[in-house]
Amino acid sequence: MQEVVQRLLAGDQRTLSRLISLVERGEAEAAQVLQALDAHTGRAYTVGITGPPGAGKSTIVDRLTALLRRQGASVGILAADPTSPFSGGALLGDRVRMQRHYLDSQVFIRSVATRGQTGGLPRTVKTLARLLDAAGKDVVLVETVGVGQTELGVLEVADSVLLVLVPESGDAIQTLKAGVMEIADIYAVNKADRPGADQLVSAITATLQLSPNTRGWTPPVVKTEAHRGEGLAELWEQVEAHRRFQTAASLLSQRRQQRRVKEFMEMVEEELGRRWKEQIQREPGMENVLQQVARGDLEPYSAALDMLKTSPLLAGRSEF
Amino acid sequence: MQEVVQRLLAGDQRTLSRLISLVERGEAEAAQVLQALDAHTGRAYTVGITGPPGAGKSTIVDRLTALLRRQGASVGILAADPTSPFSGGALLGDRVRMQRHYLDSQVFIRSVATRGQTGGLPRTVKTLARLLDAAGKDVVLVETVGVGQTELGVLEVADSVLLVLVPESGDAIQTLKAGVMEIADIYAVNKADRPGADQLVSAITATLQLSPNTRGWTPPVVKTEAHRGEGLAELWEQVEAHRRFQTAASLLSQRRQQRRVKEFMEMVEEELGRRWKEQIQREPGMENVLQQVARGDLEPYSAALDMLKTSPLLAGRSEF
Numbered sequence: 001m002q003e004v005v006q007r008l009l010a011g012d013q014r015t016l017s018r019l020i021s022l023v024e025r026g027e028a029e030a031a032q033v034l035q036a037l038d039a040h041t042g043r044a045y046t047v048g049i050t051g052p053p054g055a056g057k058s059t060i061v062d063r064l065t066a067l068l069r070r071q072g073a074s075v076g077i078l079a080a081d082p083t084s085p086f087s088g089g090a091l092l093g094d095r096v097r098m099q100r101h102y103l104d105s106q107v108f109i110r111s112v113a114t115r116g117q118t119g120g121l122p123r124t125v126k127t128l129a130r131l132l133d134a135a136g137k138d139v140v141l142v143e144t145v146g147v148g149q150t151e152l153g154v155l156e157v158a159d160s161v162l163l164v165l166v167p168e169s170g171d172a173i174q175t176l177k178a179g180v181m182e183i184a185d186i187y188a189v190n191k192a193d194r195p196g197a198d199q200l201v202s203a204i205t206a207t208l209q210l211s212p213n214t215r216g217w218t219p220p221v222v223k224t225e226a227h228r229g230e231g232l233a234e235l236w237e238q239v240e241a242h243r244r245f246q247t248a249a250s251l252l253s254q255r256r257q258q259r260r261v262k263e264f265m266e267m268v269e270e271e272l273g274r275r276w277k278e279q280i281q282r283e284p285g286m287e288n289v290l291q292q293v294a295r296g297d298l299e300p301y302s303a304a305l306d307m308l309k310t311s312p313l314l315a316g317r318s319e320f
Numbered sequence: 321m322q323e324v325v326q327r328l329l330a331g332d333q334r335t336l337s338r339l340i341s342l343v344e345r346g347e348a349e350a351a352q353v354l355q356a357l358d359a360h361t362g363r364a365y366t367v368g369i370t371g372p373p374g375a376g377k378s379t380i381v382d383r384l385t386a387l388l389r390r391q392g393a394s395v396g397i398l399a400a401d402p403t404s405p406f407s408g409g410a411l412l413g414d415r416v417r418m419q420r421h422y423l424d425s426q427v428f429i430r431s432v433a434t435r436g437q438t439g440g441l442p443r444t445v446k447t448l449a450r451l452l453d454a455a456g457k458d459v460v461l462v463e464t465v466g467v468g469q470t471e472l473g474v475l476e477v478a479d480s481v482l483l484v485l486v487p488e489s490g491d492a493i494q495t496l497k498a499g500v501m502e503i504a505d506i507y508a509v510n511k512a513d514r515p516g517a518d519q520l521v522s523a524i525t526a527t528l529q530l531s532p533n534t535r536g537w538t539p540p541v542v543k544t545e546a547h548r549g550e551g552l553a554e555l556w557e558q559v560e561a562h563r564r565f566q567t568a569a570s571l572l573s574q575r576r577q578q579r580r581v582k583e584f585m586e587m588v589e590e591e592l593g594r595r596w597k598e599q600i601q602r603e604p605g606m607e608n609v610l611q612q613v614a615r616g617d618l619e620p621y622s623a624a625l626d627m628l629k630t631s632p633l634l635a636g637r638s639e640f
Contacts, residue, residue, distance in 0.1 A: 035621075127621055260614055261620075263621070264609075267620060268624045269596070271624065293584045296362070296580070301343075301350065301355075301583070302355045303584055304584050305587070
């Protein structure tokens with residue numbers, strides 16, 4: 001194991017790939033490796049990137065990566081794809097445009113899926129971001145596919161959260177609905193050459209002025225045209241400004257401590273959930289109860305509460 | 321309680337409101353009422369409506385409601401808003417356009433939020449849909465705000481799932497990423513007067529032809545201009561056609577049985593999670609472990625596994 005740790009600390013991409021798979025599969029060995037690596041984390045800056053489909057998140061990630069590489073920084077990219085409930089597995093299809101970075105040993109790209117475990121994705125992304133950190137990446141970019149609840153969970157404890165909108169992606173109020181504006185530290189209005197860009201900037205600014213500013217930081221709004229490379233330097237400058245602000249206000253270490261505690265709690269919940277699910281299969285009479293619920297002989301809500309009351313496995317004699 | 325049940329079966333809206341709050345708060349009384357009502361369910365047809373922000377889902381729900389009312393059907397509407405991780409509570413802001421239905425006693429509208437419980441929203445919506453069913457609603461429309469993982473969980477077991485897209489909402493491949501195409505039974509291409517509508521219809525049709533048709537049903541694609549009321553009648557005809565198809569193939573009862581089983585399982589998990597979270601607060605030494613994790617003295621992943629191994633409360637002697 002010590003050899004694996006050394007190779008990872010030296011930034012070996014194949015070792016990193018293998019360790020990520022270990023973490024994703026929840027292998028016992030992962031715990032030891034993570035423990036050995038922990039003292040070597042805390043250097044990478046983690047930026048979450050979210051926004052509606054079609055806003056150009058992948059292009060922004062691609063262009064920011066190119067910019068960071070020119071500055072000499074190494075980059076880790078995690079694309080968080082909540083798995084479809086039917087097909088399973090992360091879709092790498094449209095990541096072709098990232099291809100030009102694939103041959104760059106200072107860029108590491110990985111899609112992360114959940115295989116149907118609700119709540120597992122936010123925890124997994126936190127753990128993998130720490131791995132990339134230990135492997136020496138200067139910046140970790142976490143891109144989400146959608147803007148749902150799981151995605152917010154993925155992002156809420158990134159060092160900075162970047163929300164990408166486009167003139168067509170609906171007015172600010174539609175976005176506010178998903179609660180995402182409350183976690184955004186920086187806004188990008190992408191495809192800013194299209195009609196409505198200035199109105200969107202005004203709408204965001206107005207909405208931000210209405211909301212209580214409890215964080216002492218007013219999120220800047222940056223216009224970008226990512227496909228042409230416009231505005232990316234200014235966007236990254238704002239990320240750096242947010243970093244400086246948080247460091248000066250001692251908010252960065254606070255945010256990172258919260259992230260660690262959250263990862264711990266989510267891991268405990270996840271493991272307990274996994275063990276229950278195994279246990280519930282062995283629950284005596286379970287098959288029979290499920291049939292009665294399906295047929296309509298038992299009502300689902302009360303049958304669930306009854307099972308928790310009477311089950312020998314679940315009601316107090318469980319052995320996790 | 322018998323009186324409450326009678327009033328609900330008679331369709332009393334205030335009783336319905338109160339029971340919904342009971343279910344949302346997880347009160348013990350809810351189980352008894354749901355049990356008494358269960359024999360009176362199975363009549364309502366449940367349609368899930370999803371799509372990206374700005375696609376016009378709310379307008380489609382509004383127009384379908386008007387259409388159904390003209391046909392003499394009563395309608396229940398559940399708007400599933402995954403709660404923001406910061407603010408809490410469902411936002412009713414833009415539901416003003418539904419106002420014209422508020423005075424109609426045959427229409428019942430409710431926003432449903434989760435208060436941060438991961439996975440709770442899909443279960444809650446299933447339970448509330450049964451309540452609306454028992455209260456005599458002919459059709460239950462479930463509208464989701466976003467298109468993330470939670471939203472797919474909300475919809476996967478509706479009787480029919482309607483996916484609303486607009487020419488601007490990104491190409492079919494962007495949508496496929498979120499896995500939502502696999503659960504859609506009917507497509508609406510809304511704002512069909514805008515450029516790109518026909519191309520979107522072609523892209524959807526082509527994508528559907530590529531994917532394996534395991535359900536024996538090829539999802540129809542309907543062009544709508546909901547704000548002008550165009551295409552809504554055809555859209556609803558397709559929902560009816562899907563209903564007839566499922567009934568003929570005995571798929572509807574199968575889908576509903578799956579929904580009941582899923583609600584039961586989700587309720588068991590939810591309750592176990594809730595009880596466990598209470599318990600972990602009382603865990604001896606917990607505060608100390610959290611501080612060590614935050615400070616970096618303990619590594620989050622392995623510390624979580626260690627706690628599950630050694631905790632007197634969690635490792636075998638738990639009393640749920």
